Structures are given as C-alpha cells and as structure tokens.
Amino acid sequence: MRLVLTGGGTGGHIYPALAIGREAAEKEPGTSLLYIGTTRGLESRLVPAQGLRFESVDITGFRRSLSLENVRTIARFVQAVRRSKKLLREFKPDAVVGTGGYVCGPVVYAASRLGIPTLIHEQNVVPGLTNKFLSRYARAVSVSFADSLPHFAGRQNVKFAGNPVASAVAKADPMMGFASLGLTAGTPFVLAVGGSRGAKALNDAVLAMLPGLADLKNVHLVFVTGDRYYEEASARLRELPAELSGRVHALPYAHNMPEVLAASSLVVSRAGATSLAEITSLGVPAILVPSPNVTNNHQQPNAESLASAGAAEMILERDLTGEKLLASVSSIMRDSARRERMALASRELGKPRAAEDIYEQLTGIIRHK
Structure with missing residues (x-):
C-alpha cells in the first residue's frame, strides 16, 4: 500500500x-x-x-x-x-x-x-x-x-x-505500571494528570484536596504534574505529614502512561480525545475536567459523552475546587461496586x-x- x-x-x-x-x-x-x-x-x-x-x-x-x-x-x-x-x-x-x-x-x-x-x-x-x-x-x-x-x-x-491510538494502549500491562511506580501490585491508586504539559487549574485542585486523602486509608495518589509545575507541586508535597506523603507520588511526566493508566483504580483527567480513547480502551473509571481553553470548547461534549454513559463524572473547570474534587474521588473510591459499573461502562465505549x-x-x- x-x-x-x-x-x-x-x-x-x-x-x-x-x-x-x-x-x-x-x-x-x-x-x-x-x-x-x-x-x-x-x-x-x-x-x-x-x-x-x-x-x-x-x-x-x-x-x-x-x-x-x-x-x-x-x-x-x-x-x-x-x-x-x-x-x-x-x-x-x-x-x-x-x-x-x-x-x-x-x-x-x-x-x-x-x-x-x-x-x-x-x-x-x-x-x-x-x-x-x-x-x-x-x-x-x-x-x-x-x-x-x-x-x-x-x-x-x-x-x-x-x-x-486505543489499539496500542489496550495491550498495556498493569503489572509494569505498578512496578514503575514502586507500588505493590494491586495497590489502589488515583491517577491525576492534566496532559503532557500539565493543567494549572487541575493541579491546584489536586493540591488543595491532598489533606483530605488522609481519610482514604490505603489509597495512593499518582500526581503527574507536567514539567513546568513539578517544582511547585513538590514543594507543597513536602509540607504533608509523613503518613500521607508516603502515599503521594509526584512525577513531572509519565513516559509509560498506558501502563500507569492500566494499573490505576480511577483517573482524574482532562477530556481530550486521545486521553479518552486510552481511558475507555482500558476501562478505567474517570473524573473528567474538560479544558475550556480549546477550540469550540470541544472537550466538554467529549466528557459529557462518557458521563452520560456512566463511565465518568464531569466537573466543569469553573466549578472545580479541592473540596469538590475530593468529594468525587472519595465517593468513587469508597464504592467498589460503583467503580466496577463505571469500568464496565467505560470498556463498552472503548474500541x-x-x-x-x-x-x-x-x-x-x-x-x-
């Protein structure tokens, strides 16, 4: 050809x-x-x-x-x-x-x-x-x-x-994701990622919700900040008490994102088309914060499509706060049956x-x- x-x-x-x-x-x-x-x-x-x-x-x-x-x-x-x-x-x-x-x-x-x-x-x-x-x-x-x-x-x-892009991601090995993060296989963790360059609004909300993660026993957070926000985030993480900081893993960039995503229990993400293709291909429950700074606001309809199918929750950036994000994360992570329903709905959308x-x-x- x-x-x-x-x-x-x-x-x-x-x-x-x-x-x-x-x-x-x-x-x-x-x-x-x-x-x-x-x-x-x-x-x-x-x-x-x-x-x-x-x-x-x-x-x-x-x-x-x-x-x-x-x-x-x-x-x-x-x-x-x-x-x-x-x-x-x-x-x-x-x-x-x-x-x-x-x-x-x-x-x-x-x-x-x-x-x-x-x-x-x-x-x-x-x-x-x-x-x-x-x-x-x-x-x-x-x-x-x-x-x-x-x-x-x-x-x-x-x-x-x-x-x-979903076709290659579908083959990602979650065991390699856990290993790359230094986590025991099966450790429940929330992956927060704002894209390859990071997203300030999403990062700020994640940082604001960190103290509340103390109530989610045994749940880890993998925080992919983006290069330009990594130092700022790291400084904030150093202020956390030791019992919590050990459950928060900050990275400027994840070079093996499909494997990390495959291992995650829940992802907090923007709603770009490529990200959603990867998420649904792997069947990962999601909290989506569509970027308002894109042509025709096209990420919001993308997020709405997953939310209406029961595969994700959507939080508009104008409504995004640490408190609201924590409430969504806690609700999903405390309810394994709901998480499984979201995962099933996500996989049904995946191609x-x-x-x-x-x-x-x-x-x-x-x-x-």
Missing part, C-alpha cells in the same frame, strides 16, 4: 494518523507512507522522529471573525492545493487519510479532485471545521464517538470505529480494535475506487 497521512497542529490529530499508518504497515509489509503537514505544527518534529518521510504545505486556519487575514488564508489554500496535487502525483498513493487540523483541508481536497480515495477521521464528538468541510469530498468518514454520527448525517460510508477497523474501512474504499 502507498498511503498519504495528513493531520496537524496538535498531538490529538497527529497520533491517530501515525497509528493508522502503523496498522497499514503491520498488515501490509512494504507499505510506503508519506506524511504531509506544516512546518508550524508539532508534526514537523514528531513525524520525522518516527522515520517517516515528511513534506510540508503552507496553510493557516481561518479566523472566526471577518478579517483581511482570511483573504490571505484563501490564497494560501489555493497554493497549498497546488502543492498537494504535485506531491500526490509524484507519490501516487492508493489513498489519503486526514485526521483533522487545517492542513488536512488542501491535502484531502486535492486528493478528491485527483480521484484518489480519501478517508477522514474525527477524534472529538463535535467535528472541527476542517472535517465538516471535507466530509462532502471524502469517500469514508470514521469517528471516535457514536455521538458524532449525527454530525455526518447524509455523508457516505460513515463508521463509528473509535480512536486508533481497542479501532486501528484495525479503520484499516478495513480504508482498504474497502481502495478496492472500490
């Missing part, structure tokens, strides 16, 4: 594209992959580090208000479509996969104009502007949440497949075969081109 991947800006768009590429390469040894992104996005660093060929186009996103910059963006789009067509004619792909971000616009559109089969993958419940636009040109649409399906009503070949299902959808549109 010859496959073009495109998606950029954030890891939430890039990692699903790479996961689809890996699945294709595993299924068909000798597969050739080309990734098209922008030099501004994270993909310009992540993709070459994976040993994949990377090419760039110059494109920016539209502003949501009337602006002269939008006129320039249209001009960039036209140029980016021309550049994309040139790259596609040279590479001669069997298909193009777009996973969101404005760079997908010219690449997937160019592919459709050239008659190349295209598939787009939407990670969030509410689709981004680019995927909404591209859905009218794509041969297939794959979504991470069942709640996304109505947004693509009337489009062809729409499938609830899940997020492909550990997502990458394989998307690969099958992709090969289907290639066969019928």
